[in-house]
Amino acid sequence: MSARPAVLEVVLAPFFNAGLRVSVKNGYIRVHDVPVVDQGRAVRRGTLIAQLAYTEHHVTPPATHQAWFEGPYPCFADGRPMEQLRHSDVPGGEITPGIPANFFFSNKEKGWTSYANHFEQLYHYWRLITDQARAVDPGCTPQLERHEPDVDPCTGVFRYVDANSLRGRFMHLSAKFSGLRMAIVGLGGTGGYILDHVAKTPVAEIHLFDGDVFDIHNAFRAPGAAESTDFGGMKVDYFHEMYDAMRIGIVPHRVYIDEATKDQLNGFDFVFVCVDKGPARGLIGAHLMAQGVPFIDCGLDVSASKTGQLSGVCRATVVTAAKNDHFFERAPTMAEDANALYAANIQISDLNAMNALIAVMRWKQCVQFYADAKGYHQFEFTSDLMAMTKSEVPCDAG
Amino acid sequence: MNTDIHNPHDPAPSHGEGQPPDPGHSQGTTIVLNLNEVVVHSRRLNYAQLVKLAFPDDPPAETSDIVYTITISSPSLGEISLARGDKPVPVEEGMVCHVRTTGRS
Numbered sequence: 001m002s003a004r005p006a007v008l009e010v011v012l013a014p015f016f017n018a019g020l021r022v023s024v025k026n027g028y029i030r031v032h033d034v035p036v037v038d039q040g041r042a043v044r045r046g047t048l049i050a051q052l053a054y055t056e057h058h059v060t061p062p063a064t065h066q067a068w069f070e071g072p073y074p075c076f077a078d079g080r081p082m083e084q085l086r087h088s089d090v091p092g093g094e095i096t097p098g099i100p101a102n103f104f105f106s107n108k109e110k111g112w113t114s115y116a117n118h119f120e121q122l123y124h125y126w127r128l129i130t131d132q133a134r135a136v137d138p139g140c141t142p143q144l145e146r147h148e149p150d151v152d153p154c155t156g157v158f159r160y161v162d163a164n165s166l167r168g169r170f171m172h173l174s175a176k177f178s179g180l181r182m183a184i185v186g187l188g189g190t191g192g193y194i195l196d197h198v199a200k201t202p203v204a205e206i207h208l209f210d211g212d213v214f215d216i217h218n219a220f221r222a223p224g225a226a227e228s229t230d231f232g233g234m235k236v237d238y239f240h241e242m243y244d245a246m247r248i249g250i251v252p253h254r255v256y257i258d259e260a261t262k263d264q265l266n267g268f269d270f271v272f273v274c275v276d277k278g279p280a281r282g283l284i285g286a287h288l289m290a291q292g293v294p295f296i297d298c299g300l301d302v303s304a305s306k307t308g309q310l311s312g313v314c315r316a317t318v319v320t321a322a323k324n325d326h327f328f329e330r331a332p333t334m335a336e337d338a339n340a341l342y343a344a345n346i347q348i349s350d351l352n353a354m355n356a357l358i359a360v361m362r363w364k365q366c367v368q369f370y371a372d373a374k375g376y377h378q379f380e381f382t383s384d385l386m387a388m389t390k391s392e393v394p395c396d397a398g
Numbered sequence: 399m400n401t402d403i404h405n406p407h408d409p410a411p412s413h414g415e416g417q418p419p420d421p422g423h424s425q426g427t428t429i430v431l432n433l434n435e436v437v438v439h440s441r442r443l444n445y446a447q448l449v450k451l452a453f454p455d456d457p458p459a460e461t462s463d464i465v466y467t468i469t470i471s472s473p474s475l476g477e478i479s480l481a482r483g484d485k486p487v488p489v490e491e492g493m494v495c496h497v498r499t500t501g502r503s
Contacts (some may be wrong), residue, residue: 116428172471188503274503281501301467301498305433315467329481332465332501347502355503380479382467382496384433389479 003188004151005056012149014119020126023150027161027171028052028099031122035133035140038072041079046071046129049101050123053163054363056163062121063167069125077135078358085128096171152320156245157202164200176367179202183271185209185257185284187218187235189352190298190359191223191274195250196223198272208236209264211256221349229313241396262287270366271295272359282333289327294320294366295358297331302346303357310346314355318362318377323392330378330392354381358388404471442486452497467500 015022021032049068053060060303086104094100094220115121133140152173182201184191197207202253216236219226236252243250255261272293275281288295297317304310317330358379365372372391378392426437432452449459468480473493474492
């Protein structure tokens, strides 16, 4: 018996008891060897498929009555297609890599409200399809014989199934993140919120670079809720531990990036730069451009009016192979922020988060997860106007 | 540089009264700069002139190593960003500008 979470036994037992061969892979449960009548009235075999989201401790009940089918389109015993099953064809012949399917089914009993478990959900289709097959070949359904379920070990980066991509049926889009090696330089407010969102994509690795300590004030502009015992350790270790609950591949580096450590950024697929110091920003930007590593540099300002109200400006400067000549005109790399000498260092978590979101969404355009209509390489959000400027379009893009 | 500020090297207080009046703009134009109202007497402003209005004590922005993030919300141009070297923008009543250094994280 393959090692599998005990919680799956409840899901799999009814299939096992019914003598059905079932397997679990990539967030899907599949019933194999389903006898099905094709249009030539021959009995063939197909596979019924439904989503199965689970962790070590919890199984999500079926979200819908729908299911997929791999095999010939199911027909009545006389060869007429069973149109009442049909919802749509599966584009590309697979739901997600490793899970082929031809048809998406939607059929339910009158008065249906929900299925308590995956067996009820799939048995509904199994019965409709195999009743017709038995009319052609009475011996086609297997004798009651116990098949040990085949459960694929979870091999992805998440410690449980990505039930969000699964539920929204965009696993094939999420696959655009797979294998990517990311770095976040600076785990302050902005870097923390960038991690919060990048961690929820299936990128292979997220390397965190920061030589600073997680202190009490950091808790008020970091995602999540720190405990009073969380302070005093390294920021990268705090965030590593927090997000390690959900996924593997987070690698803490307890260093600042400087002349001596900059080569540690070589070879990444994408880097988010969220540092406070201008010279560090300049050194990192110049090095990444020399290495041909695309990156987004983030920075914000919060200032008060004479009447004591705040306003923020969040800047994201994007540097890619398509455009990099604007970096030193757009990103502050000076040694001393002259205004910082008399300005209070105000930072607010939602402005950090806004800055992070602009950067993360633009990165998702770069990997073609989100559509990118214009190719802008510079963004500035101003909170008093709730407005965004967009500029720095690559020359060849007009 | 062709601008409507006649003597850009004069000290320019942030409310803009130090500029010589522009013929036809003798009343000046009220804009919001870094959250505060400012009366501007020129027809157009460029990157360096906006920096000078906002931070009169900073070194001249044409040559300074300070990089400012300048955003402008203008009735005719919408939301735009102004970098060093960009052409001047027309000054309009109701314009909202920010001149900031965006280096925090």
